[in-house]
Amino acid sequence: MPEQSTGSRPTLEAVAARAGVSRATASRVVNGGDGVRKPLVDKVLQAVEELGYIPNHAARTLVTRRTGAVAVVIAEPETRFFSDPFFSQQIRGISKELTAHDTQLVLLLVEGPGDFDRIARYLAGGHVDGALAFSLHTDDPVPAMTRRAGIPAVYGGRPSWTADPGDQAVPYVDADNRGGARMAVQYLRDLGRRRIAHIAGPADQTSAMDRLDGYRDVLLDVDPTLVADGAFTVESGARAMAELLERRPDLDAVFVANDLMASGALRVLRERGISVPEQVALVGFDDMESVATETDPPLTTVGQEIEAQGRLMARLLLRALDRERTGSGDVPESVITPVTLVRRASA
Amino acid sequence: MPEQSTGSRPTLEAVAARAGVSRATASRVVNGGDGVRKPLVDKVLQAVEELGYIPNHAARTLVTRRTGAVAVVIAEPETRFFSDPFFSQQIRGISKELTAHDTQLVLLLVEGPGDFDRIARYLAGGHVDGALAFSLHTDDPVPAMTRRAGIPAVYGGRPSWTADPGDQAVPYVDADNRGGARMAVQYLRDLGRRRIAHIAGPADQTSAMDRLDGYRDVLLDVDPTLVADGAFTVESGARAMAELLERRPDLDAVFVANDLMASGALRVLRERGISVPEQVALVGFDDMESVATETDPPLTTVGQEIEAQGRLMARLLLRALDRERTGSGDVPESVITPVTLVRRASA
DNA sequence: GACAGTGTTGAGAGCGCTCCCAGGAGTGGG
DNA sequence: CCCACTCCTGGGAGCGCTCTCAACACTGTC
Known part of the structure; x- marks a missing residue:
């Protein structure tokens, strides 16, 4: 192990001295070694190795004005x-x-x-x-x-x-929120659903609004009673579902703006003995692993590549x-x- | 708005000049102002304000050797x-x-x-x-x-x-894993359960081992067939539960080393038509919000103050x-x- | 053989800040 | 009224690094 026990860490100066070159040359080598002849490069590299040299970040930032x-x-x-x-x-x-x-x-x-x-x-x-x-x-x-x-x-x-x-x-x-919403609603329609409701996310988040727009893209002039507001939380999804069920007991599908709310909605449907997907089909958004696969039944949802x-x-x-x-x-x-x-x- | 549009940011030097003091005094004021007379403190502070001065972190780190x-x-x-x-x-x-x-x-x-x-x-x-x-x-x-x-x-x-x-x-x-486990198992015993199984976490994690120890503390020489290994994941919990059920169909309670595994275990119990908590009582660990309250039934669990x-x-x-x-x-x-x-x- | 051109190296000036130290101003006691 | 002492302030060194610039060596050309 290099001698790091000497209290203060070795400086470029020390490396240069050990390699028998100037500080400038040592610096060049440490930063890529362009324009330095091979033998000197090797000598400096060896000195770096022997001393366990690690550049002082603060000093470097001070002059380069880049923090990394x-x-x-x-x-x-x-x-x-x-x-x-x-x-x-x-x-x-x-x-x-x-x-x-x-x-x-x-x-x-x-x-x-x-x-x-x-x-x-x-x-x-x-x-x-x-x-x-x-x-x-x-x-x-x-x-x-x-x-x-x-x-x-x-x-x-x-x-x-x-x-x-x-x-x-x-x-x-950003994910293609609008396109994803369109995809989800279109899918529900292809399934033969005709009264497709929507649980929307908060109005101050563009993702929520974009998903709502996508929903509207497919269901041109949609009945406002089919849309309920949520807040992207499980609880708000449950509330919105209850609200929708009250207003429109005839609905046969719901596109929910995210999986968290979908899981809340699912709970309410289960509590009321409404079968999913037979009576009401449900599509979420996000494909949140820990949620979408754990619900009963597992969620059909719009997946995005978050990472x-x-x-x-x-x-x-x-x-x-x-x-x-x-x-x-x-x-x-x-x-x-x-x-x-x-x-x-x-x- | 202070003049930050002049390209480079103002330095301590500039502040000192504007306040009509030395750089040293300006530095003292910026760092708390101990040992500087009030009028000068005020002058420097005003200069700082007017110039929109913000200390250069790299320069400071270079000399103090502290990065913050x-x-x-x-x-x-x-x-x-x-x-x-x-x-x-x-x-x-x-x-x-x-x-x-x-x-x-x-x-x-x-x-x-x-x-x-x-x-x-x-x-x-x-x-x-x-x-x-x-x-x-x-x-x-x-x-x-x-x-x-x-x-x-x-x-x-x-x-x-x-x-x-x-x-x-x-x-x-660390949380009191062992004590929490003891508490959970003791609770199951107080409920009158006698064949209390355990789904353990991975052996290379001390929290899992401590919880296992706590389980053993209460159930002195426990039958090894009552303990199954998991990996702190939903899936592993399901597998372990199935395994336990096969080995010990007579078990009447399970202490699971975390909520994620408990939710997996719960799913298996539900699939087999075993009622919780009537036939098998289940206690988890962690009180993970998004899991413990969302399962059916909601989990009794050991809560820790993670934040x-x-x-x-x-x-x-x-x-x-x-x-x-x-x-x-x-x-x-x-x-x-x-x-x-x-x-x-x-x- | 002199000269321009190319490539490699080192000296040294800072980057912006803190902190040591010396000097000056002010205060109280003898 | 002078001296010792305290309190405040400024000068200046230096933290470790990069980068410009000049010096130097070497090559090839006329």
Whole structure:
């Protein structure tokens, strides 16, 4: 084991001295070795090895002005962050991609509304080169913060302001919510269902609205009594289902905007002795492993590649960073990821 | 808005100049202002405000040798990290505590076994002041890495090597697994159950072993046919339940080492038409929100305060860091957090 | 053989900050 | 009124690194 017990860690200076070269040459070797002759490269590399040299990150950042880290901002209120494996998977994808490009992931969980100041200060403080954020609510202050901090950002989920055409383009990655919804409703129709209801997600989340739009795309002028509002939670799904059943006891199918609500809806249907899928067919959205396969019956749902979305977000950000550094390269553009209908037993 | 559009951000030098003081005094004010007279403090503060000054983190780290960040190392193979809200909650608790002490959270997800090198290099590279890790497997290389890197670490879950008395003390935070198991089994006994089986977790995780020990504490010399092995997953729980039913069709209760397995067990019992809790009473462990309340019937289980555990881990680490810095303070000691029996319908 | 051109190396100037140390201002006691 | 002492402030070194620039060696050409 290299001598790391000597208290302070070896510096580039020490490496250079041991290799019998200047600090500048040692630095060149450590950073790739371009333009240094082979024998010297070897000598420096050996010195690095012998001393157990590890570059001092702070010193390097101080001069290069690059931190090699990006922030992941999660502004979701407690409840969802917990019960939702969505974030975990997305983060896993992000982590994979960042790791492959030697970039670190700083996790910024927003602790309540008053905490945005801290986040803003952090982003502006030069701690990170860029930011990834999940823009789930219309009033999200994160975009303004990253703009002011002057660092590139990529969003997960279509930010609401993209509706305004005049606004600056912020790249984002999102599943094809609208297309997926269309697919689900069309499937129910092909099954012969005619009174297809919808349990919608919260109006301040674009994914919920896009899914609602997709539902409407297929069922052109749909009866408003067939649509109930939910909040993407199990409980809200149960409530909405009860509401729908009361208003429209004749419904024969429900497209639910996410699996969590679908599981709540399923519970209510079971309690009332309504058979699924015989009497009422049910299709969810998300294909959330721990939910969709565990319900009784298992959910037919729209699946999205969550981890791939995370990877993609990271990739877009890294590309933006690269562009910033080299001054060239293609401008990152938003990406819509495909979805698939996963057939199980509920429809 | 302060003039941040001038390209490069203002330095301490600029603040000092504007306030008409030296850089040293400006630095003192920025770092608390001890030993600086009020009028000067105010002048500097005003300059900071006007210029929108934010300290350069890299420069500060370079001289203080403190990064103000800690790593959270998660070495869990993919599957569990996803389906398990455990980590999310634990991280939330960690984040809350760190944030309150102005410390950043760098997330290090281990991507496969070959990735440990990267983690080791990162920890040794002076990027972070300390590390939090979840030590779930006996062969976990993280402890060795942090020791070599010379940074303090705190573990989540009792590390297996704490069994060896000679080993150095590594502080950890863990739920009272053994006590909780005792509580659960005792409860089943008080219910009048006499043939209480156990579905155990994987043998390389101390939590599983501690729960098994607790089970044995109550049922002194238990018949080995009453114990089946699982892997903390829904599927493994189902398999173990089937196995138990085959070996001991007379069993009248099962204490399952976690809720995920309990939900699998429940499914098997339902499929066989065995009523819960009438014929077989079932108690789980973890009180995992999204599982325990959603099963049919809802699970009676042992609840632990996961978020509090995360907070505690962070607190212990911060204390160790403080100790390192000031050279005094109490040595952090491991903490066992209490558990409670949550009664629902399954027992 | 002189000269331009190419490739490799080292010296040294900072990056922005903290902190040690010395000097100056102010205070109280003898 | 002078001296010792305390309190506050500024000068300046230096944290470990990158990067520019100049010096140097070597090659090929006319």
